[in-house]
Amino acid sequence: MNDLITRELDQGLLTLTFNRPDKLNALNIAMYRQFGDLLLAAGEDPQVEAILITGGAHCFSAGNDLRDFLDNPPSDRDSPVFRLMRIVMGLEKPLIAAVSGAAIGIGATLLLHCDQVLVSRSVKLRMPFAPLGVCPEFGSSLLMPRMLGHARAARLLMANELLDGEQAVAWGLANELHDNGEQCLAAARQLARRLQGYPQEALRVSKRLLKDGLREALEATVERESQLFIECLRTPEARAALRELVRD
Template identity: 45%
Template sequence: MSETSLIERQLASGVLTLRMNRPEKKNALNRAMYGALAEALEGANADEAVRAVLLLGGEGHFSSGNDIADFAGFDAKAGLAEVLRFLHALVDLEKPLVAGVDGLAVGIGTTVLFHCDLAYATPRSSFRTPFLDLGLVPEAGSSLLAPGLMGHQRAFALLVLGEALSAEEALATGLLVGVGDEAEALARDAVVRLAAKPPEALRIARRLMRGDGAAVRARIEDEAAAFAERLVSAEARAAFAAFFDRRAR
Protein backbone atom coordinates (compact mmCIF):
# COMPACT_ATOMS: atom_id res chain seq x y z
CA MET A 1 0.00 0.00 0.00
CA SER A 2 1.71 3.18 -1.21
CA GLU A 3 1.68 6.22 1.06
CA THR A 4 0.98 8.32 -2.01
CA SER A 5 -2.00 6.24 -3.10
CA LEU A 6 -5.24 8.18 -3.44
CA ILE A 7 -7.14 5.15 -2.17
CA GLU A 8 -5.51 3.02 0.51
CA ARG A 9 -6.60 -0.62 0.63
CA GLN A 10 -6.19 -3.15 3.42
CA LEU A 11 -7.69 -6.61 3.80
CA ALA A 12 -7.91 -8.13 7.27
CA SER A 13 -10.40 -10.46 8.98
CA GLY A 14 -12.51 -10.58 5.84
CA VAL A 15 -12.88 -6.78 5.74
CA LEU A 16 -11.60 -4.75 2.81
CA THR A 17 -10.89 -1.26 4.12
CA LEU A 18 -10.84 1.53 1.55
CA ARG A 19 -9.60 4.88 2.81
CA MET A 20 -9.71 8.00 0.66
CA ASN A 21 -6.29 9.57 0.96
CA ARG A 22 -6.06 13.02 -0.58
CA PRO A 23 -5.81 15.22 2.53
CA GLU A 24 -4.48 18.29 0.73
CA LYS A 25 -7.80 18.42 -1.19
CA LYS A 26 -9.96 17.24 1.73
CA ASN A 27 -10.51 14.01 -0.20
CA ALA A 28 -12.11 15.70 -3.20
CA LEU A 29 -12.65 12.90 -5.72
CA ASN A 30 -11.07 13.12 -9.15
CA ARG A 31 -11.34 10.64 -11.99
CA ALA A 32 -8.36 8.60 -10.78
CA MET A 33 -9.97 8.15 -7.36
CA TYR A 34 -13.30 7.15 -8.86
CA GLY A 35 -11.51 4.59 -11.01
CA ALA A 36 -9.58 3.20 -8.06
CA LEU A 37 -12.71 2.90 -5.94
CA ALA A 38 -14.57 1.17 -8.77
CA GLU A 39 -11.73 -1.30 -9.27
CA ALA A 40 -11.66 -2.06 -5.54
CA LEU A 41 -15.41 -2.69 -5.33
CA GLU A 42 -15.43 -4.84 -8.45
CA GLY A 43 -12.53 -6.81 -7.02
CA ALA A 44 -14.33 -7.24 -3.71
CA ASN A 45 -17.23 -8.93 -5.50
CA ALA A 46 -14.90 -11.43 -7.12
CA ASP A 47 -12.77 -12.15 -4.05
CA GLU A 48 -14.17 -14.77 -1.66
CA ALA A 49 -11.74 -13.55 1.01
CA VAL A 50 -13.66 -10.26 1.15
CA ARG A 51 -16.76 -10.59 3.32
CA ALA A 52 -17.53 -6.88 3.80
CA VAL A 53 -16.20 -3.45 2.79
CA LEU A 54 -15.40 -0.47 5.03
CA LEU A 55 -15.21 3.02 3.49
CA LEU A 56 -13.31 5.72 5.39
CA GLY A 57 -11.98 9.23 4.85
CA GLY A 58 -9.58 11.33 6.87
CA GLU A 59 -9.66 13.27 10.10
CA GLY A 60 -12.07 16.15 9.66
CA HIS A 61 -12.90 15.34 6.04
CA PHE A 62 -14.64 12.22 4.79
CA SER A 63 -14.86 13.80 1.32
CA SER A 64 -15.32 17.36 0.10
CA GLY A 65 -17.07 16.05 -3.01
CA ASN A 66 -16.09 16.14 -6.64
CA ASP A 67 -12.85 17.85 -7.60
CA ILE A 68 -14.24 20.97 -9.32
CA ALA A 69 -11.03 21.54 -11.28
CA ASP A 70 -11.28 18.01 -12.64
CA PHE A 71 -14.98 18.32 -13.48
CA ALA A 72 -14.60 21.74 -15.08
CA GLY A 73 -12.60 20.03 -17.83
CA PHE A 74 -15.37 17.56 -18.70
CA ASP A 75 -16.98 18.27 -22.06
CA ALA A 76 -19.01 15.12 -22.70
CA LYS A 77 -20.62 12.18 -20.96
CA ALA A 78 -17.50 10.18 -21.84
CA GLY A 79 -15.74 12.26 -19.19
CA LEU A 80 -17.97 10.64 -16.58
CA ALA A 81 -16.86 7.10 -17.42
CA GLU A 82 -14.92 6.55 -14.18
CA VAL A 83 -17.71 8.09 -12.12
CA LEU A 84 -20.34 5.86 -13.71
CA ARG A 85 -18.14 2.80 -13.28
CA PHE A 86 -17.90 3.56 -9.56
CA LEU A 87 -21.63 4.23 -9.16
CA HIS A 88 -22.57 1.00 -10.93
CA ALA A 89 -20.02 -0.86 -8.80
CA LEU A 90 -21.82 0.48 -5.72
CA VAL A 91 -25.15 -0.87 -6.96
CA ASP A 92 -23.65 -4.18 -8.04
CA LEU A 93 -21.71 -4.76 -4.82
CA GLU A 94 -22.82 -8.04 -3.19
CA LYS A 95 -20.92 -7.54 0.06
CA PRO A 96 -22.09 -5.26 2.93
CA LEU A 97 -20.77 -1.71 2.71
CA VAL A 98 -20.14 0.23 5.93
CA ALA A 99 -18.89 3.82 6.23
CA GLY A 100 -17.22 5.80 8.99
CA VAL A 101 -17.48 9.59 8.57
CA ASP A 102 -15.64 12.37 10.32
CA GLY A 103 -16.15 16.00 9.35
CA LEU A 104 -17.01 17.16 5.85
CA ALA A 105 -19.22 14.99 3.69
CA VAL A 106 -20.04 17.07 0.62
CA GLY A 107 -21.69 16.00 -2.65
CA ILE A 108 -20.65 12.41 -3.38
CA GLY A 109 -19.38 12.31 0.21
CA THR A 110 -23.03 12.41 1.23
CA THR A 111 -24.73 10.59 -1.64
CA VAL A 112 -22.45 7.54 -1.38
CA LEU A 113 -23.97 6.94 2.06
CA PHE A 114 -27.34 6.14 0.46
CA HIS A 115 -25.64 2.98 -0.85
CA CYS A 116 -24.20 1.95 2.52
CA ASP A 117 -25.81 -0.72 4.65
CA LEU A 118 -24.53 0.99 7.80
CA ALA A 119 -22.98 4.44 8.25
CA TYR A 120 -21.59 6.06 11.39
CA ALA A 121 -20.38 9.62 11.93
CA THR A 122 -18.78 11.85 14.54
CA PRO A 123 -20.86 14.67 16.08
CA ARG A 124 -18.88 17.29 14.16
CA SER A 125 -19.73 15.77 10.79
CA SER A 126 -21.93 17.65 8.33
CA PHE A 127 -23.66 16.54 5.15
CA ARG A 128 -24.28 18.86 2.20
CA THR A 129 -25.00 18.51 -1.53
CA PRO A 130 -24.49 21.88 -3.28
CA PHE A 131 -25.31 20.56 -6.75
CA LEU A 132 -27.72 23.33 -7.72
CA ASP A 133 -25.32 26.04 -6.56
CA LEU A 134 -22.87 24.74 -9.18
CA GLY A 135 -25.50 24.59 -11.91
CA LEU A 136 -25.60 20.80 -11.67
CA VAL A 137 -28.10 18.12 -10.61
CA PRO A 138 -28.13 15.33 -7.99
CA GLU A 139 -26.15 12.17 -8.74
CA ALA A 140 -25.41 8.64 -7.50
CA GLY A 141 -29.08 7.70 -7.64
CA SER A 142 -29.76 10.17 -4.81
CA SER A 143 -32.78 11.68 -6.56
CA LEU A 144 -34.45 8.27 -6.13
CA LEU A 145 -32.89 7.00 -2.91
CA ALA A 146 -33.10 10.14 -0.78
CA PRO A 147 -36.88 10.69 -1.06
CA GLY A 148 -37.43 7.00 -0.30
CA LEU A 149 -35.31 7.25 2.83
CA MET A 150 -36.27 10.65 4.25
CA GLY A 151 -39.36 11.78 2.36
CA HIS A 152 -39.69 14.30 -0.46
CA GLN A 153 -39.42 17.53 1.50
CA ARG A 154 -36.36 16.62 3.55
CA ALA A 155 -34.69 15.18 0.44
CA PHE A 156 -35.59 18.26 -1.60
CA ALA A 157 -34.10 20.52 1.09
CA LEU A 158 -30.88 18.50 1.02
CA LEU A 159 -30.46 17.91 -2.73
CA VAL A 160 -32.06 21.01 -4.25
CA LEU A 161 -32.21 23.75 -1.64
CA GLY A 162 -28.73 22.75 -0.49
CA GLU A 163 -29.43 22.77 3.24
CA ALA A 164 -26.84 20.95 5.32
CA LEU A 165 -27.62 18.13 7.72
CA SER A 166 -25.86 17.88 11.06
CA ALA A 167 -24.84 14.44 12.28
CA GLU A 168 -27.85 14.27 14.58
CA GLU A 169 -30.18 15.35 11.77
CA ALA A 170 -28.65 12.76 9.45
CA LEU A 171 -29.21 10.15 12.17
CA ALA A 172 -32.86 11.20 12.50
CA THR A 173 -33.43 10.88 8.74
CA GLY A 174 -31.94 7.38 8.60
CA LEU A 175 -28.84 8.36 6.61
CA LEU A 176 -26.77 7.24 9.63
CA VAL A 177 -27.24 4.39 12.07
CA GLY A 178 -25.03 5.84 14.80
CA VAL A 179 -23.21 8.98 15.95
CA GLY A 180 -20.22 8.90 18.28
CA ASP A 181 -16.84 10.44 18.92
CA GLU A 182 -15.17 7.22 17.72
CA ALA A 183 -17.24 6.76 14.58
CA GLU A 184 -14.48 4.93 12.75
CA ALA A 185 -14.21 2.42 15.60
CA LEU A 186 -17.98 1.96 15.61
CA ALA A 187 -17.96 1.33 11.86
CA ARG A 188 -15.05 -1.08 12.11
CA ASP A 189 -16.68 -3.04 14.92
CA ALA A 190 -19.89 -3.38 12.90
CA VAL A 191 -18.15 -4.43 9.68
CA VAL A 192 -16.02 -7.03 11.49
CA ARG A 193 -19.17 -8.48 13.03
CA LEU A 194 -20.77 -8.65 9.59
CA ALA A 195 -17.70 -10.31 8.08
CA ALA A 196 -17.86 -13.05 10.71
CA LYS A 197 -21.38 -14.12 9.71
CA PRO A 198 -22.08 -17.00 7.30
CA PRO A 199 -21.23 -15.43 3.92
CA GLU A 200 -23.94 -16.96 1.77
CA ALA A 201 -26.69 -16.21 4.27
CA LEU A 202 -25.29 -12.66 4.56
CA ARG A 203 -25.35 -12.20 0.79
CA ILE A 204 -28.91 -13.46 0.46
CA ALA A 205 -30.21 -11.42 3.39
CA ARG A 206 -28.65 -8.27 1.98
CA ARG A 207 -30.08 -8.95 -1.49
CA LEU A 208 -33.55 -9.52 -0.06
CA MET A 209 -33.43 -6.29 1.92
CA ARG A 210 -32.02 -4.14 -0.90
CA GLY A 211 -34.19 -5.59 -3.65
CA ASP A 212 -33.65 -5.29 -7.39
CA GLY A 213 -31.13 -2.59 -8.25
CA ALA A 214 -32.51 -2.00 -11.76
CA ALA A 215 -34.40 1.15 -10.81
CA VAL A 216 -31.32 2.61 -9.12
CA ARG A 217 -29.12 1.81 -12.12
CA ALA A 218 -31.65 3.45 -14.45
CA ARG A 219 -31.83 6.55 -12.28
CA ILE A 220 -28.03 6.80 -12.15
CA GLU A 221 -27.97 6.79 -15.95
CA ASP A 222 -30.71 9.44 -16.15
CA GLU A 223 -28.87 11.62 -13.64
CA ALA A 224 -25.57 11.15 -15.49
CA ALA A 225 -27.11 12.28 -18.78
CA ALA A 226 -28.48 15.41 -17.13
CA PHE A 227 -25.23 15.96 -15.21
CA ALA A 228 -23.13 15.76 -18.39
CA GLU A 229 -25.44 18.20 -20.13
CA ARG A 230 -25.27 20.60 -17.21
CA LEU A 231 -21.47 20.48 -17.07
CA VAL A 232 -21.24 22.36 -20.36
CA SER A 233 -24.12 24.74 -19.60
CA ALA A 234 -23.62 28.48 -19.20
CA GLU A 235 -24.94 28.22 -15.63
CA ALA A 236 -22.37 25.64 -14.60
CA ARG A 237 -19.50 27.41 -16.33
CA ALA A 238 -20.39 30.64 -14.55
CA ALA A 239 -20.66 28.82 -11.21
CA PHE A 240 -17.28 27.14 -11.73
CA ALA A 241 -15.66 30.48 -12.62
CA ALA A 242 -17.11 32.05 -9.48
CA PHE A 243 -15.83 29.12 -7.42
CA PHE A 244 -12.27 29.47 -8.74
CA ASP A 245 -12.42 33.24 -8.26
CA ARG A 246 -13.39 32.87 -4.59
CA ARG A 247 -10.64 30.29 -4.04
CA ALA A 248 -8.03 32.57 -5.62
CA ARG A 249 -8.77 35.44 -3.25
Protein backbone atom coordinates (compact mmCIF):
# COMPACT_ATOMS: atom_id res chain seq x y z
CA MET A 1 0.00 0.00 0.00
CA ASN A 2 1.39 3.41 -0.96
CA ASP A 3 1.02 6.70 0.88
CA LEU A 4 -1.69 8.35 -1.26
CA ILE A 5 -3.59 8.33 2.03
CA THR A 6 -1.55 8.40 5.21
CA ARG A 7 -2.70 6.62 8.35
CA GLU A 8 -1.90 7.70 11.90
CA LEU A 9 -3.36 5.96 14.95
CA ASP A 10 -2.79 7.86 18.19
CA GLN A 11 -4.46 6.64 21.38
CA GLY A 12 -7.62 5.48 19.64
CA LEU A 13 -7.89 8.37 17.15
CA LEU A 14 -7.28 7.33 13.56
CA THR A 15 -6.35 10.20 11.25
CA LEU A 16 -6.56 9.54 7.52
CA THR A 17 -4.98 12.25 5.39
CA PHE A 18 -5.32 12.55 1.63
CA ASN A 19 -1.75 12.89 0.45
CA ARG A 20 -1.67 13.91 -3.18
CA PRO A 21 -1.03 17.65 -2.87
CA ASP A 22 0.32 18.06 -6.41
CA LYS A 23 -3.15 17.04 -7.68
CA LEU A 24 -5.10 18.93 -4.97
CA ASN A 25 -5.82 15.53 -3.39
CA ALA A 26 -7.94 14.49 -6.38
CA LEU A 27 -9.10 10.92 -5.91
CA ASN A 28 -8.09 8.22 -8.39
CA ILE A 29 -8.92 4.52 -8.42
CA ALA A 30 -5.95 3.64 -6.23
CA MET A 31 -7.08 6.17 -3.60
CA TYR A 32 -10.67 4.92 -3.66
CA ARG A 33 -9.43 1.39 -3.07
CA GLN A 34 -7.05 2.43 -0.31
CA PHE A 35 -9.60 4.71 1.39
CA GLY A 36 -12.18 1.93 1.39
CA ASP A 37 -9.70 -0.59 2.76
CA LEU A 38 -8.58 1.78 5.52
CA LEU A 39 -12.14 2.57 6.62
CA LEU A 40 -13.17 -1.07 6.49
CA ALA A 41 -10.20 -2.03 8.67
CA ALA A 42 -10.88 0.86 11.05
CA GLY A 43 -14.47 -0.27 11.53
CA GLU A 44 -13.24 -3.69 12.62
CA ASP A 45 -10.24 -2.58 14.70
CA PRO A 46 -11.06 -2.36 18.43
CA GLN A 47 -8.16 0.06 18.89
CA VAL A 48 -9.87 2.65 16.67
CA GLU A 49 -12.45 4.71 18.57
CA ALA A 50 -12.90 7.69 16.25
CA ILE A 51 -11.85 8.56 12.69
CA LEU A 52 -10.71 11.95 11.42
CA ILE A 53 -10.42 12.54 7.69
CA THR A 54 -8.56 15.51 6.25
CA GLY A 55 -6.51 16.70 3.34
CA GLY A 56 -4.22 18.66 5.62
CA ALA A 57 -4.27 22.36 6.38
CA HIS A 58 -4.55 23.60 2.79
CA CYS A 59 -6.74 21.38 0.58
CA PHE A 60 -9.31 18.69 1.32
CA SER A 61 -10.00 17.19 -2.12
CA ALA A 62 -10.63 18.47 -5.64
CA GLY A 63 -12.88 15.46 -6.23
CA ASN A 64 -12.32 12.90 -8.94
CA ASP A 65 -9.05 12.82 -10.83
CA LEU A 66 -10.60 13.62 -14.22
CA ARG A 67 -7.84 12.02 -16.32
CA ASP A 68 -8.10 8.82 -14.31
CA PHE A 69 -11.88 9.08 -14.50
CA LEU A 70 -11.82 9.29 -18.30
CA ASP A 71 -9.39 6.39 -18.61
CA ASN A 72 -11.06 4.20 -15.98
CA PRO A 73 -14.73 5.20 -15.62
CA PRO A 74 -16.82 3.29 -13.06
CA SER A 75 -18.77 0.62 -14.91
CA ASP A 76 -20.77 -1.20 -12.21
CA ARG A 77 -21.69 -1.13 -8.52
CA ASP A 78 -18.46 -2.94 -7.60
CA SER A 79 -16.28 -0.12 -8.92
CA PRO A 80 -13.95 1.23 -6.18
CA VAL A 81 -15.81 4.53 -5.83
CA PHE A 82 -19.19 2.85 -5.24
CA ARG A 83 -17.62 0.30 -2.89
CA LEU A 84 -16.21 3.21 -0.87
CA MET A 85 -19.65 4.78 -0.62
CA ARG A 86 -21.13 1.60 0.86
CA ILE A 87 -18.28 1.31 3.36
CA VAL A 88 -18.71 4.93 4.52
CA MET A 89 -22.48 4.48 4.92
CA GLY A 90 -21.96 1.32 6.97
CA LEU A 91 -19.37 2.81 9.31
CA GLU A 92 -20.52 2.78 12.94
CA LYS A 93 -17.69 4.73 14.56
CA PRO A 94 -17.63 8.56 14.77
CA LEU A 95 -16.41 10.10 11.51
CA ILE A 96 -15.15 13.69 11.64
CA ALA A 97 -13.90 15.83 8.76
CA ALA A 98 -11.48 18.76 8.98
CA VAL A 99 -11.82 20.64 5.70
CA SER A 100 -9.75 23.43 4.19
CA GLY A 101 -9.39 24.66 0.63
CA ALA A 102 -11.07 22.78 -2.19
CA ALA A 103 -13.92 20.38 -1.40
CA ILE A 104 -15.23 19.56 -4.85
CA GLY A 105 -17.57 16.86 -6.17
CA ILE A 106 -17.18 13.73 -4.09
CA GLY A 107 -14.86 15.78 -1.88
CA ALA A 108 -18.04 17.64 -0.92
CA THR A 109 -20.65 14.86 -0.95
CA LEU A 110 -18.44 12.76 1.34
CA LEU A 111 -19.03 15.42 4.01
CA LEU A 112 -22.77 14.64 4.03
CA HIS A 113 -21.93 11.29 5.65
CA CYS A 114 -19.64 12.63 8.38
CA ASP A 115 -20.94 13.06 11.90
CA GLN A 116 -19.15 16.38 12.34
CA VAL A 117 -17.69 18.70 9.69
CA LEU A 118 -15.30 21.46 10.67
CA VAL A 119 -14.16 23.93 8.01
CA SER A 120 -11.72 26.79 7.68
CA ARG A 121 -12.48 30.10 5.99
CA SER A 122 -10.47 28.97 2.95
CA VAL A 123 -13.03 26.31 2.02
CA LYS A 124 -14.34 26.35 -1.57
CA LEU A 125 -17.18 23.84 -1.71
CA ARG A 126 -18.73 22.97 -5.08
CA MET A 127 -20.63 20.08 -6.68
CA PRO A 128 -20.13 20.54 -10.45
CA PHE A 129 -22.18 17.58 -11.63
CA ALA A 130 -24.39 19.30 -14.21
CA PRO A 131 -21.52 21.18 -15.94
CA LEU A 132 -19.68 17.87 -16.29
CA GLY A 133 -22.72 16.17 -17.86
CA VAL A 134 -23.27 13.83 -14.92
CA CYS A 135 -25.78 13.55 -12.06
CA PRO A 136 -25.50 13.84 -8.26
CA GLU A 137 -23.91 10.96 -6.36
CA PHE A 138 -23.31 9.53 -2.87
CA GLY A 139 -26.93 10.08 -1.85
CA SER A 140 -26.67 13.85 -2.27
CA SER A 141 -29.96 14.04 -4.20
CA LEU A 142 -31.74 12.69 -1.10
CA LEU A 143 -29.70 14.20 1.72
CA MET A 144 -29.23 17.73 0.49
CA PRO A 145 -32.91 18.67 -0.03
CA ARG A 146 -33.60 17.35 3.47
CA MET A 147 -30.71 19.33 4.94
CA LEU A 148 -31.04 22.53 2.95
CA GLY A 149 -34.45 22.57 1.26
CA HIS A 150 -35.02 22.08 -2.44
CA ALA A 151 -33.97 25.54 -3.64
CA ARG A 152 -30.56 25.56 -1.96
CA ALA A 153 -29.92 21.93 -2.88
CA ALA A 154 -30.69 22.77 -6.51
CA ARG A 155 -28.29 25.73 -6.40
CA LEU A 156 -25.52 23.31 -5.44
CA LEU A 157 -26.47 20.20 -7.42
CA MET A 158 -27.79 21.89 -10.57
CA ALA A 159 -26.41 25.43 -10.70
CA ASN A 160 -22.86 24.66 -9.53
CA GLU A 161 -22.97 27.18 -6.67
CA LEU A 162 -19.67 27.84 -4.88
CA LEU A 163 -19.77 28.12 -1.08
CA ASP A 164 -17.01 29.45 1.13
CA GLY A 165 -16.49 28.29 4.69
CA GLU A 166 -18.78 30.85 6.25
CA GLN A 167 -21.58 30.01 3.81
CA ALA A 168 -21.09 26.26 4.34
CA VAL A 169 -21.74 26.73 8.06
CA ALA A 170 -24.65 29.11 7.46
CA TRP A 171 -26.28 26.62 5.09
CA GLY A 172 -25.76 23.71 7.49
CA LEU A 173 -23.21 21.72 5.46
CA ALA A 174 -20.64 22.24 8.23
CA ASN A 175 -21.04 22.94 11.91
CA GLU A 176 -17.86 24.81 12.91
CA LEU A 177 -15.87 27.57 11.21
CA HIS A 178 -12.20 28.25 11.95
CA ASP A 179 -9.86 30.94 10.72
CA ASN A 180 -7.29 28.64 9.14
CA GLY A 181 -6.49 25.03 8.40
CA GLU A 182 -4.25 24.49 11.40
CA GLN A 183 -6.93 25.70 13.81
CA CYS A 184 -9.52 23.58 12.04
CA LEU A 185 -7.41 20.43 12.38
CA ALA A 186 -6.67 21.14 16.04
CA ALA A 187 -10.35 21.68 16.81
CA ALA A 188 -11.32 18.49 14.99
CA ARG A 189 -8.81 16.50 17.02
CA GLN A 190 -10.09 18.07 20.23
CA LEU A 191 -13.67 17.15 19.33
CA ALA A 192 -12.65 13.59 18.46
CA ARG A 193 -10.92 13.27 21.82
CA ARG A 194 -14.09 14.39 23.56
CA LEU A 195 -16.11 11.72 21.77
CA GLN A 196 -13.48 9.14 22.68
CA GLY A 197 -14.09 9.91 26.33
CA TYR A 198 -17.67 8.62 26.17
CA PRO A 199 -18.78 4.96 26.35
CA GLN A 200 -18.05 3.63 22.87
CA GLU A 201 -21.06 1.35 22.54
CA ALA A 202 -23.35 4.25 23.40
CA LEU A 203 -21.75 6.32 20.63
CA ARG A 204 -22.19 3.53 18.09
CA VAL A 205 -25.84 2.99 19.07
CA SER A 206 -26.48 6.74 18.93
CA LYS A 207 -24.98 6.99 15.45
CA ARG A 208 -27.00 3.99 14.29
CA LEU A 209 -30.22 5.58 15.58
CA LEU A 210 -29.41 8.89 13.90
CA LYS A 211 -28.89 7.10 10.57
CA ASP A 212 -31.57 4.41 10.72
CA GLY A 213 -34.50 6.58 9.70
CA LEU A 214 -33.00 7.19 6.26
CA ARG A 215 -30.86 4.08 5.84
CA GLU A 216 -33.07 2.14 3.41
CA ALA A 217 -33.96 5.21 1.37
CA LEU A 218 -30.32 6.32 1.29
CA GLU A 219 -29.05 2.94 0.14
CA ALA A 220 -31.70 2.83 -2.60
CA THR A 221 -30.86 6.39 -3.67
CA VAL A 222 -27.14 5.67 -3.89
CA GLU A 223 -27.83 2.60 -6.02
CA ARG A 224 -30.08 4.61 -8.34
CA GLU A 225 -27.67 7.55 -8.55
CA SER A 226 -24.76 5.22 -9.26
CA GLN A 227 -26.55 3.55 -12.17
CA LEU A 228 -27.59 6.90 -13.63
CA PHE A 229 -24.08 8.27 -13.11
CA ILE A 230 -22.65 5.40 -15.14
CA GLU A 231 -25.20 6.04 -17.88
CA CYS A 232 -24.45 9.78 -17.89
CA LEU A 233 -20.72 9.12 -18.24
CA ARG A 234 -21.39 7.29 -21.49
CA THR A 235 -23.11 10.27 -23.11
CA PRO A 236 -21.28 12.43 -25.67
CA GLU A 237 -21.85 15.60 -23.63
CA ALA A 238 -20.21 14.15 -20.51
CA ARG A 239 -17.24 12.78 -22.44
CA ALA A 240 -16.80 16.13 -24.18
CA ALA A 241 -17.01 18.12 -20.94
CA LEU A 242 -14.48 15.88 -19.18
CA ARG A 243 -12.08 15.91 -22.12
CA GLU A 244 -12.23 19.70 -22.27
CA LEU A 245 -11.31 20.02 -18.61
CA VAL A 246 -8.49 17.48 -18.91
CA ARG A 247 -7.17 19.36 -21.94
CA ASP A 248 -7.14 22.58 -19.95
